[in-house]
Amino acid sequence: MIRVKDLAIGYGTRVLMQGLEFEVPRGDVFVILGGSGCGKSTLLRNLVGLERPLRGTIDIEGVTHFAEVGAPPRFGVMFQSGGLFGSMTLWENVALPLQTWTALEPQAIDVVVRSKLKIVGLDGYENHLPNEISGGMKKRAGIARALALDPPLLFLDEPSAGLDPISAVELDETIVTLNESLGMTTVIVTHELQSIFKIARNCIMLDREAKGIIARGDPRQLRDHSTDPRVLRFFNRQSTRSGAA
Amino acid sequence: MTAPAFRIDRTDRDGSVRLAFSGRFESTALAPLWSELRSEMLGSGGPFVFDLTGASAMDGGSMALLLGLKVELESARLRVEVVGATGGVSRLLAILGNAPPKPTLKGPPGRIGILDQIGQFAALIGSRFAENLTYIGDVTASAARAIVKPSTFNGRDLGRLVERTGADGLPIVLLINLLVGVTLGIQGAIQLEQYGGNIYIADLVGIVVTRSIGPLMTAIIVAGRSGAAFAAELGTMKVSEEVDAIRTIGLDPVGFLVLPRVLALCIAVPLLALFADVAGVFGGMIVGITSLDLSPDNYLDRTRIALELRHVGTGLVKSLFFGLAIAVIACRRGLATQGGAEGVGRSTTSAVVTIIFWVVVLEAIFTSLFQVFGV
Numbered sequence: 306m307i308r309v310k311d312l313a314i315g316y317g318t319r320v321l322m323q324g325l326e327f328e329v330p331r332g333d334v335f336v337i338l339g340g341s342g343c344g345k346s347t348l349l350r351n352l353v354g355l356e357r358p359l360r361g362t363i364d365i366e367g368v369t370h371f372a373e374v375g376a377p378p379r380f381g382v383m384f385q386s387g388g389l390f391g392s393m394t395l396w397e398n399v400a401l402p403l404q405t406w407t408a409l410e411p412q413a414i415d416v417v418v419r420s421k422l423k424i425v426g427l428d429g430y431e432n433h434l435p436n437e438i439s440g441g442m443k444k445r446a447g448i449a450r451a452l453a454l455d456p457p458l459l460f461l462d463e464p465s466a467g468l469d470p471i472s473a474v475e476l477d478e479t480i481v482t483l484n485e486s487l488g489m490t491t492v493i494v495t496h497e498l499q500s501i502f503k504i505a506r507n508c509i510m511l512d513r514e515a516k517g518i519i520a521r522g523d524p525r526q527l528r529d530h531s532t533d534p535r536v537l538r539f540f541n542r543q544s545t546r547s548g549a550a
Numbered sequence: 551m552t553a554p555a556f557r558i559d560r561t562d563r564d565g566s567v568r569l570a571f572s573g574r575f576e577s578t579a580l581a582p583l584w585s586e587l588r589s590e591m592l593g594s595g596g597p598f599v600f601d602l603t604g605a606s607a608m609d610g611g612s613m614a615l616l617l618g619l620k621v622e623l624e625s626a627r628l629r630v631e632v633v634g635a636t637g638g639v640s641r642l643l644a645i646l647g648n649a650p651p652k653p654t655l656k657g658p659p660g661r662i663g664i665l666d667q668i669g670q671f672a673a674l675i676g677s678r679f680a681e682n683l684t685y686i687g688d689v690t691a692s693a694a695r696a697i698v699k700p701s702t703f704n705g706r707d708l709g710r711l712v713e714r715t716g717a718d719g720l721p722i723v724l725l726i727n728l729l730v731g732v733t734l735g736i737q738g739a740i741q742l743e744q745y746g747g748n749i750y751i752a753d754l755v756g757i758v759v760t761r762s763i764g765p766l767m768t769a770i771i772v773a774g775r776s777g778a779a780f781a782a783e784l785g786t787m788k789v790s791e792e793v794d795a796i797r798t799i800g801l802d803p804v805g806f807l808v809l810p811r812v813l814a815l816c817i818a819v820p821l822l823a824l825f826a827d828v829a830g831v832f833g834g835m836i837v838g839i840t841s842l843d844l845s846p847d848n849y850l851d852r853t854r855i856a857l858e859l860r861h862v863g864t865g866l867v868k869s870l871f872f873g874l875a876i877a878v879i880a881c882r883r884g885l886a887t888q889g890g891a892e893g894v895g896r897s898t899t900s901a902v903v904t905i906i907f908w909v910v911v912l913e914a915i916f917t918s919l920f921q922v923f924g925v
């Protein structure tokens with residue numbers, strides 16, 4: 306479970322968000338919503354330990370200092386652009402965490418890698434390089450790599466942004482299936498709505514001007530019952546425009 | 551040109567000016583008429599009514615011109631009303647016209663004056679210095695880790711890296727050092743012939759090439775080839791979040807990416823320098839044979855006598871440090887990349903420039919050290 310208290314994030318002297326408070330219960334699919342450029346990726350980078358909070362604490366399963374180099378990762382992360390290693394095949398990308406942190410024999414690693422690729426529908430693409438596959442496939446490969454060590458916690462940055470509608474729907478289904486079958490806590494950052502209603506039970510909505518959370522709860526409830534004009538504007542804008550990242 | 555598909559009719563009534571827009575407006579057709587209309591309006595006293603009832607369509611540019619005029623008139627304290635918009639025109643008006651545009655958040659990216667640049671540079675040096683020290687500490691620490699526990703070393707790329715930086719660079723290193731040997735030979739021959747010391751051309755070329763020019767030229771070539779490649783590679787990995795991904799897998803980017811490259815150049819650069827020595831001597835020999843009437847045997851015998859192990863050895867020691875510096879600096883610049891494609895370009899440029907600077911500084915330091923210690 307993730308517990309965030311009085312968190313302020315930003316770069317240098319520039320504060321993007323402040324006073325953030327939220328909790329993500331174990332097993333939940335939790336969505337962080339907000340317009341482009343409001344600081345969603347920055348929040349995610351703080352959560353996974355790639356940036357230091359300007360203030361406040363992030364507590365993940367009782368640990369507040371994490372992402373130290375030289376220790377096995379405590380969670381899987383898929384980056385906005387996939388973050389695949391361009392010089393490695395998909396197989397090698399997914400195998401790297403396993404080779405680094407497990408004592409599995411090569412044959413066993415092969416079995417695990419193939420199963421991860423199969424979970425995200427990329428079986429057969431083991432020997433493809435990242436530049437030989439489409440954007441949606443890169444994101445799925447990124448998820449496969451994030452899943453490599455079967456982490457209890459998965460962070461995904463804009464999984465469906467920039468994908469064609471069919472790939473986006475497929476990816477959403479993959480995420481829901483993963484959560485249901487593996488029960489891992491999943492934190493998703495996105496500015497797209499089509500997927501949210503399908504996958505999220507819980508969300509927070511960030512706002513650039515307010516520099517904080519302007520709404521929280523079940524996204525369907527928010528859409529149907531919120532009276533905050535900023536929240537309504539977000540939902541309306543999203544339902545009339547689709548797809549674009 | 552076809553007649554414009556629109557009209558603008560002016561009627562003055564009760565002291566107010568009414569402009570009736572009708573037809574389909576396209577900014578390309580509207581533009582030639584606009585400046586005249588604009589100065590006419592700015593010259594008349596308001597209030598104004600812009601009547602769009604007859605406008606069946608308007609493109610974004612026409613609407614922008616119209617609203618721009620409205621803002622101008624309003625800032626001259628004249629009242630402007632836009633009425634009668636329907637359909638697509640009213641939707642466009644709603645997007646562009648409802649609220650005044652937000653003020654520009656920051657000025658255009660200014661041309662920075664030379665004094666500012668110097669000031670910024672000075673301010674940067676301090677923080678850069680600390681960061682660079684940290685980085686060198688990181689490299690040393692992960693090198694120590696790899697020595698204590700070789701399994702932490704990422705050896706999978708090493709062979710490929712040595713091949714790319716060393717073997718692939720061999721032809722150009724050979725060619726350039728051959729030409730350098732020829733140049734040195736010709737320059738030397740002109741002087742030596744005056745004193746009848748033709749045979750000493752072998753000493754001159756052999757010693758200068760192996761002690762100094764060979765390693766130096768090699769380092770500069772490697773800086774341009776591999777230094778630039780490392781900075782661009784790591785810079786691209788940085789901006790495409792690959793470096794972040796390495797960290798979230800629990801690996802150390804310095805150990806994983808920098809160390810193999812450092813080791814690769816520490817192997818490749820001395821080897822290349824050795825080949826450079828051979829090419830340079832060969833270049834000198836060509837001059838000796840063709841213009842100083844020396845036989846190949848003569849030349850090579852003299853080279854054997856003149857070239858002591860220490861000459862070649864000092865050159866190779868220097869090369870080792872050149873390789874180290876090239877890799878460390880190039881990777882540092884790559885990992886410090888910010889921004890997108892442009893940032894990668896900046897890192898690459900600055901890597902090559904910084905490397906060449908430090909290679910020359912190292913050359914000077916080593917030359918004086920070897921001088922002092924008599925090697």
Ligand SMILES: Nc1ncnc2c1ncn2[C@@H]1O[C@H](COP(=O)(O)OP(=O)(O)O)[C@@H](O)[C@H]1O
Nearest residue numbers: 316321339340341342343344345346347348888
């Ligand atoms: N490394 C960085 N240094 C400084 N500013 C940054 C950096 N990364 C992002 N930003 C700025 O922070 C803001 C939020 O970025 P980001 O978190 O990526 O937004 P989002 O993911 O919500 O689209 C943007 O204005 C961006 O320019």
Ligand SMILES: [Mg+2]
Nearest residue numbers: 345346385463
């Ligand atoms: Mg983002």
